[in-house]
Structures are given as structure tokens and as C-alpha cells.
């Protein structure tokens with residue numbers, strides 16, 4: 001397809017920015033909060049909204065669900081002859097609002113201020129969802145016929161393991177996820193250093209494990225604490241060990257082979273890694289933080305539970321850890337590390353639960369080329385440098401990669417928006433309007449490039 005056709009379709013996006021913003025806002029206003037504990041999510045409300053919105057453009061969709069209130073939306077683009085080649089992936093659930101009082105705007109009000117749209121889920125992941133819907137709509141409205149098909153799949157429950165979403169679809173309806181390629185959240189952040197613009201293409205993800213530590217003691221009345229054994233004592237010893245944990249460093253992830261593009265000329269090794277990360281942090285803090293995450297296993301205490309009464313010595317304390325592993329690390333590596341850290345603490349036991357295995361797709365494919373071309377056009381830059389990157393979080397991409405779908409995390413944000421100020425999962429989550437627009441153009445461009453209009 002020629003550039004002029006692209007630009008004509010891109011122009012239609014530019015002329016309809018208000019509609020795009022309204023779509024994004026409408027999605028944020030549906031509070032599809034996923035607490036992780038049933039009943040929760042209510043993603044069917046989002047799925048029904050998407051279905052209705054798309055139907056105005058003759059796009060019909062299906063809602064598949066494990067339980068009625070947690071629907072997954074699938075919309076197959078109708079104007080194509082061949083097999084499905086591409087999935088546009090996103091998710092409809094959002095994480096809870098921890099402390100609403102700290103928010104400067106209603107978390108579900110979708111206020112438009114300072115060039116951004118504010119609200120829970122605005123960045124994760126309703127921005128990408130709105131962009132994919134809008135791109136599909138532009139194609140349908142222009143009756144663009146394709147030689148290869150594509151579909152939009154918006155899953156439930158991404159924020160709590162996907163057991164009602166992509167994980168369930170992969171087990172029960174693998175056909176709807178069948179495609180050569182997929183594009184999802186979890187990458188595509190611009191990094192600007194000086195005048196240079198880099199994009200990180202998400203080719204893989206760190207693994208995530210959850211550890212439940214149980215610390216036992218002996219209860220007694222708190223007025224005679226020496227008659228019991230306070231479980232908080234060993235809990236705090238365990239926490240100190242974990243906070244002081246020194247991870248083994250590693251620079252085998254692909255991104256470390258591309259540091260020269262950032263002007264870092266020293267070849268990374270275990271010995272010089274921390275100073276290289278410092279050098280990167282000085283150039284760009286986001287890059288430094290990413291390299292830090294991709295060079296080690298992280299072990300982070302996130303929750304603590306225990307005690308039954310303010311005047312009783314607690315008999316049992318539970319500590320939860322969040323652990324992120326590098327692509328080659330397994331639960332055995334974690335087990336070794338934990339037993340080393342906790343071996344001299346008595347009355348302690350732990351269980352390791354796999355939430356997501358580390359996973360990856362190859363770099364340099366037809367989809368990489370399609371993304372490079374459309375991103376250059378969508379942000380009007382022909383000097384972008386591309387770097388394959390493993391994401392420190394995880395997404396539904398692990399389910400499609402397992403089905404041999406080459407899946408990239410790429411959102412196509414705008415270089416004028418700083419992804420670190422989006423406060424994903426935090427207070428005042430927001431999404432830049434420029435990113436909403438560039439992402440829509442990128443999604444449209446990728447379909448045009450990959451699915452071959454006829």
C-alpha cells in the first residue's frame with residue numbers, strides 16, 4: 001500500500017480526534033475493577049460497550065466467557081479473504097484504586113486536562129484498546145478489503161493471571177487466538193536521549209512468582225510477652241534479610257547488546273554492569289531503571305498479614321513476596337535463593353506459586369518491519385532506532401506466545417509523552433492524547449502493512 005493511502009487514513013484520525021477521545025473516556029468510565037477475588041471485574045460491561053460501538057460500523061463481535069460477568073470480546077474483521085494473520089490484543093479489566101483521596105480527579109471520571117486523559121485504566125490498558133477499536137473502525141468505514149484477516153481480542157482478568165481471560169481462551173477457544181502475529185501492551189515506550197529517539201519493542205517478559213512465607217510463634221497475653229514467642233520477631237528478621245538481598249547480576253538479555261545505540265561504548269560485563277546502569281540512568285532515568293530490572297531477579301515484600309487482637313502476642317504471620325525472574329531463571333533458582341536467605345531463621349516455611357513463566361518471541365520479523373514503518377509515519381520521524389526489550393512486567397502475551405503466535409508488546413506512544421508519568425497502577429493514572437493518536441495510527445498502519453489491502 002502506498003504512503004499516500006496511509007496518510008489519507010491517518011488524516012481521518014486527525015479529523016476525528018474528539019471522537020477518539022470520547023471513545024477512550026467512555027471506556028474509562030466503566031469501572032471494570034479487578035480485585036482478584038470473585039465476584040469481580042465485570043468486564044462484560046466493557047465487552048458489551050465495545051460490541052455495541054463496533055456494530056455501528058457493521059463490525060459484529062462475539063463475547064466468550066467462563067462466567068457471564070467476565071466476558072472476552074472478539075471481533076473478526078469481516079472484509080478479508082484469507083486466513084487470520086494478526087491479533088490486536090488488549091485487556092478490559094483495571095486494578096483497584098488504592099486510596100481515592102489521593103487522586104486529584106475522579107478515578108472513573110476520565111477528565112481531560114493538560115493534554116492528558118485521567119483515570120484508572122487510561123493507560124493500562126484502555127488507551128491501547130481505544131486505539132485498536134478506532135483503527136478497526138477507520139478500516140471498516142473506508143471498506144478496506146484485505147488479503148489476510150485480523151481480529152481484535154480484548155480479554156478479561158489480565159491483572160490477576162488471565163484465568164477468565166486470555167488464559168481461559170487459550171485453553172478453551174484456541175482457534176480465536178490463532179494467528180501468525182499479535183500486537184499487545186507491554187512495550188513500545190519511546191526513550192529520548194538528546195535528539196535521538198528510540199523505541200523498545202517488547203519481545204519478551206520476565207517471569208512472576210508469588211511467595212507466601214509463614215512464620216510461626218506461640219501466642220500469649222501481650223502483658224506477659226515472655227510466655228509466648230512473638231511471630232513478628234522472626235518475620236522482621238526475615239524481612240531484613242530480604243531487603244538486604246544482593247541479587248546476582250546478569251547481562252545476557254538482548255538489550256545489553258544494543259547499548260552502543262545509546263552512546264554507551266563499554267561492553268557490559270558482570271563487573272562493570274552497575275556502573276553502566278549508572279551511566280544509562282544519567283542519560284535517561286527510564287532506561288536506567290529498565291536495565292536495572294533486566295539485569296537481576298527482584299524479590300519484593302508486598303503484603304503482610306497476622307495477629308488476631310491488639311493484646312495478644314501473634315502466633316502466625318504471613319508475608320507475601322513478589323518475585324520477577326529473568327528469561328533463563330526458574331522457580332528452582334528462586335528456591336535456592338530463598339533457602340539461602342532464610343536458612344537460619346527458625347519456625348519459617350514458604351510456598352512458591354508460579355503466576356507467569358518468562359517468555360519471548362524472536363526479533364526481526366515481518367511484524368517488526370510493519371511496526372517500524374507505521375511508527376515512523378505515525379510520529380513523523382524517520383530516524384527512530386529500534387531495540388528488542390524484555391519487559392519487567394508480564395501480560396497476556398505469554399498465552400499467545402505459548403500458542404506459537406509471535407507476539408510483541410508495542411503500543412506506539414508519542415515521544416512527547418513521558419511513559420513514566422502515566423502512573424500505571426498508581427494514583428492519578430493518565431494517558432497522553434498525543435499517544436492515543438499516535439497509537440491509533442500505528443495500529444492502523446500495522447494492519448495495512450501486514451494484511452495486504454487489495
Ligand SMILES: [Zn+2]
Pocket residue numbers: 091124125158185395
Ligand atoms: Zn495491562
